[in-house]
Amino acid sequence: MIVVPIKEESDIVHARAAAKDVARKLGFGLVDQTRISTAVSELARNIYLYAGEGEVHIEEHPDSHRGIRVTFIDNGPGIDDVELALKDGWSSTKAMGKGLPGAKRLTDHMEINTQPGHGTTVTIEKWLAQ
Amino acid sequence: MLENTPIPILKLKDFLLVSIQIDLHDRMAQQLQQDILERISQTQAKGVLIDISALEMVDSFMGRTLADTARMASTLDAEIVIVGMQPAVAITLVELGLPLGGVRTAINLDEGYELLQESLKEKASEKQGIEEESEEEEADDSGSD
Amino acid sequence: MAKTKGIADLESRIARMEEILSVAACGDFSVQIEIDIEKADALTAIETGINLLISDMGDEVHESTKKAEELEEKLALIGQQRKAIEELSTPIIKIWDRVLVLPLIGTLDTRRSQRLTEALLTDIATTQIKVAILDITGVATVDSAVANHLMKTVAAVQLLGASCVITGIRPEVAQTIVHLGVDLSGVETLSTLAEGLKWAFGRLHIRMVEERKV
Numbered sequence: 441m442i443v444v445p446i447k448e449e450s451d452i453v454h455a456r457a458a459a460k461d462v463a464r465k466l467g468f469g470l471v472d473q474t475r476i477s478t479a480v481s482e483l484a485r486n487i488y489l490y491a492g493e494g495e496v497h498i499e500e501h502p503d504s505h506r507g508i509r510v511t512f513i514d515n516g517p518g519i520d521d522v523e524l525a526l527k528d529g530w531s532s533t534k535a536m537g538k539g540l541p542g543a544k545r546l547t548d549h550m551e552i553n554t555q556p557g558h559g560t561t562v563t564i565e566k567w568l569a570q
Numbered sequence: 571m572l573e574n575t576p577i578p579i580l581k582l583k584d585f586l587l588v589s590i591q592i593d594l595h596d597r598m599a600q601q602l603q604q605d606i607l608e609r610i611s612q613t614q615a616k617g618v619l620i621d622i623s624a625l626e627m628v629d630s631f632m633g634r635t636l637a638d639t640a641r642m643a644s645t646l647d648a649e650i651v652i653v654g655m656q657p658a659v660a661i662t663l664v665e666l667g668l669p670l671g672g673v674r675t676a677i678n679l680d681e682g683y684e685l686l687q688e689s690l691k692e693k694a695s696e697k698q699g700i701e702e703e704s705e706e707e708e709a710d711d712s713g714s715d
Numbered sequence: 716m717a718k719t720k721g722i723a724d725l726e727s728r729i730a731r732m733e734e735i736l737s738v739a740a741c742g743d744f745s746v747q748i749e750i751d752i753e754k755a756d757a758l759t760a761i762e763t764g765i766n767l768l769i770s771d772m773g774d775e776v777h778e779s780t781k782k783a784e785e786l787e788e789k790l791a792l793i794g795q796q797r798k799a800i801e802e803l804s805t806p807i808i809k810i811w812d813r814v815l816v817l818p819l820i821g822t823l824d825t826r827r828s829q830r831l832t833e834a835l836l837t838d839i840a841t842t843q844i845k846v847a848i849l850d851i852t853g854v855a856t857v858d859s860a861v862a863n864h865l866m867k868t869v870a871a872v873q874l875l876g877a878s879c880v881i882t883g884i885r886p887e888v889a890q891t892i893v894h895l896g897v898d899l900s901g902v903e904t905l906s907t908l909a910e911g912l913k914w915a916f917g918r919l920h921i922r923m924v925e926e927r928k929v
Contacts, residue, residue, distance in 0.1 A: 453595045456627065471833055474627050474658040478666060481629040485596070528667060542630055542666040653876065657836035660874035661829075669870040676876035677843050 441499040446487045446514075455496040456481040462498050463508050467568060476508060476566050479543040483512045483562055486539050491516020491559065507548070507567035515559035522552050577602055579609045585686055586610065586648075587679075589621040599635045606639055610648045617686035618643060619679060623654030633668045640673045649689055651675065653682040728758055732765060744773025805831055807838050813845040814915045816908065820853035828864035832871055839877050846915040847872050850908050852883030862897040869902050878918050879903070882911035 442462060444455040460477035468476065480496065487494040494514030501507040519525050528541045540562075544550045549565040577598075580587040586609055594602065606618060620636070622628070628636070640650040651674045663669065676682035731748060738746045746769065748762045808816045817835055839847060849865065851857065857865075865881060872879040880903040884892075892899060905911050916923060 449597055450595045453593050456629075457593065460626070471658040471661050471829075474656075474662045475665065477627050478629045478662045481627065481631075482666075485629075485631065539630065542668070545665050545667065546662065655874050655876070657833065657840050657871075657875065660836060660871040661832060663874060664867050664870045670874060675874055677840070677845070678876075681843075681845075681876060 441497055444484075444496040444498070445493070446484055446496060447493045449488060452481055452484045452488060455484040455498075459496075459498050459508070459510055462500075463566070466500060466506075466508055468508070468566070472566060475546040476510075479546040479564055479566075480510055482539040482543045483510075483564065486562075487512055487514045487516070490514075494559075501565060501567070507565055509563065509565045512562040512564075513559070514561075518556040518558055518560050519552070519554045520556050522554060525552075576605070579605060581609075581613055581615065584615060584690065585617040585619060585683070586613065586615045587619050587621070589624070591624045593626070594632065596631050596635075599632055603635055603639045603642070607642055607646065610643055610646045615648050616690055617648055618650045619653050619676075619682045619686065620650060621653045621679060622659075623656065625659060626656065628655075628659050628663055630666060630668055633663055633666070633670055637670050637673050649674065649686060651682040651685050653677075653679055725758065728762070732762065735765065735769070739769045739772065742776070744769050744776060805834075807835060809842070809844075810848070810912065811915065811919075813843070813919060814848065814912070815839065815842075815844050815846070816848045816850060816911075818850045818853060818908075822855055823861045823864055825860075825864065828861075828868065832868045835868065836871055836875060839872065839875055844877055846918050847877055847879045848908065848911040848915060849879065849881045850883040850911070851881060851888070852885070852908070854883075854888075857888045857891055859895045859897050862892060862895070862899065866899070866902060878915075880905055880911050880914050882906070882908045 442458050444451060444458050446452065446455065456477040459480040460473050463473045463476045480498075484496055487496070491514030494512065494516070497511040497513070499509050499511075501509045525540050526544060540552075543562075543564060546566075547564040548567045549563075551563045552560065553562075554560040577588060577590060577592075586606070588602070588606060590602070606620075609615065610618065620639075622636075625632075636650075636652060640652075643650045652670070653676045655675060674685060676685050735746050735748050747766045750759060750762050750766070752759075805817065805819065808818070810816045815835070815838060817831065819831070823831075835847060838844065849868065851865070854861065869879045869881065881899075882905045884904055884906055903914070905914060913923075
C-alpha cells in the first residue's frame with residue numbers, strides 16, 4: 441500500500457501521479473489510468489480544500505474483482521448531506537462541484553463514510569475488465 | 571521552488587504560444603492564467619495557442635482554469651485555442667462532465683494557427699463590413715440632403 | 716407352511732420393487748431388480764417390465780443432459796461470435812483525406828460505446844483527422860441512453876479539435892429523440908451519410924464540381 445499525505449497543494453499532484461503509476465502496474469489501459477488519476481485528483485483536492493490535511497491510501501484491490509482501491513481519509517468537518525454533495529454542480533465552497541459526482545462517474549464503486557465534525561473517508565474502486 | 575517555475579509564453583507575430591510540459595498544481599495553473607492575460611494585454615496579441623499534448627490528465631480544476639482563461643482572454647479581444655489534447659484526457663473530461671463548453675480546440679499547432687488566422691480574417695471582414703455599412707449610410711444621408 | 720413362505724417371498728419381492736422404483740425416482744437409473752429366470756412366475760413379467768422402464772428412463776435422461784450441455788456450448792459460442800461481430804462490425808473507415816466514418820451497427824451499450832469512442836479518438840489523434848462522421852443507420856434503437864453515449868462521443872471528438880456529425884437518422888429515430896426529450900441541439904445531425912460527406916467537404920473547403928460533357 442502506498443500512503444500519500446496531503447498537506448500542501450502539490451501533494452494533490454503527488455497523489456494522482458502515484459495512483460496512475462499503481463494503475464499502470466496493475467494492468468489498466470491508458471484511458472482507465474487517466475480516469476483513476478483524475479478521480480484521485482478530485483478527491484485529494486477535496487481533502488486539501490475542506491479538511492486541510494489527510495491521507496490517500498493506494499492499493500491493489502484485496503479480492504477477486506482485481507483492480508485498484510484508493511481511500512481518502514481526513515479529520516475535517518465531514519459532509520452534512522452526502523446525497524446533496526453527490527449532485528452535479530453542487531459545492532459548499534467556490535470550488536466547481538465536480539469533485540464527488542465526477543469521481544463517482546469515473547470509477548466503478550464509491551463509498552462515503554462521514555459524520556459531521558468527525559471527518560470523512562471516501563473509498564473508490566476501479567475494476568479491471570474481465 | 572516548483573511553483574515558481576515559469577511556463578514560457580512565446581510571441582509569434584499576432585499570437586502567443588504556450589506549451590504546458592509539466593503536471594501543474596492548482597496555484598501554478600492560476601499563475602499561468604494570470605501570466606497569459608498579462609501578456610495578452612502587453613502585446614495586444616489576437617490569439618493564444620495553448621499546447622497541452624504533454625498533459626496526461628486534466629481534472630476539473632485545470633479544465634475550468636483553461637475554460638475561464640479562454641473567456642477572460644476573449645474579453646481582451648484575444649482568442650484561445652487548446653491544442654493537442656490526448657484522447658484519454660478528452661474521454662475523461664467528458665465523463666467528468668466538463669466538456670470545456672465554448673473553448674476552441676485543434677488537433678495540432680498547424681491547425682490551431684490556421685483556426686486563429688481564419689477568425690482574425692473573419693473579424694477583420696466583419697469590421698470592414700460595419701465600416702462599409704456606415705459609409706453607405708453616410709452616402710445615403712448626403713444623397714437625401 | 717409352504718404357502719406362508721410363498722407369501723413372505725412375494726412380499727419381499729414387492730418390497731424390493733418399491734425400493735428400486737423409489738431409487739429410480741430419485742434419479743439413479745443404474746439399479747435393476749434381480750431376477751431368477753429359473754423360477755419365472757407371474758411377478759417376473761412385472762419385474763422385467765420395471766427393469767426395462769428404468770433402463771429406458773436412464774437412457775432418456777442421459778440423452779437430455781447431453782443435449783443441455785450441447786445447448787450451453789452453443790450459447791457460449793453465440794456469445795463469443797456476437798462479441799466478434801460487434802468488434803468486426805465497427806470498422807473505422809477513412810472515406811476521404813482527413814475524414815473518417817464510423818458506421819455503427821447493432822446495439823450501443825456503455826461498454827461498447829466506450830470502446831468505440833476510445834478507438835475513434837485514438838485514430839483521430841494518430842492520423843490527424845479533421846472530420847468524423849458517426850453513421851447510425853444500423854443502430855437498432857436510439858433511446859435516451861444511446862443518445863447520451865453518442866453525445867459523449869461527439870463531445871470527446873470535439874475536444875480533440877476535430878468536427879463531428881451524426882448521420883443516418885431515420886424518421887422514426889428522429890421521432891423517438893423528440894418524444895424522449897433528448898436535446899441534440901449542440902450536435903450536428905444530418906439524415907444521410909452522403910449529406911455528412913458534403914458537410915465534411917464544406918469543413919475542409921473542398922468544392923465538388925460536376926464535369927459537363929461538351
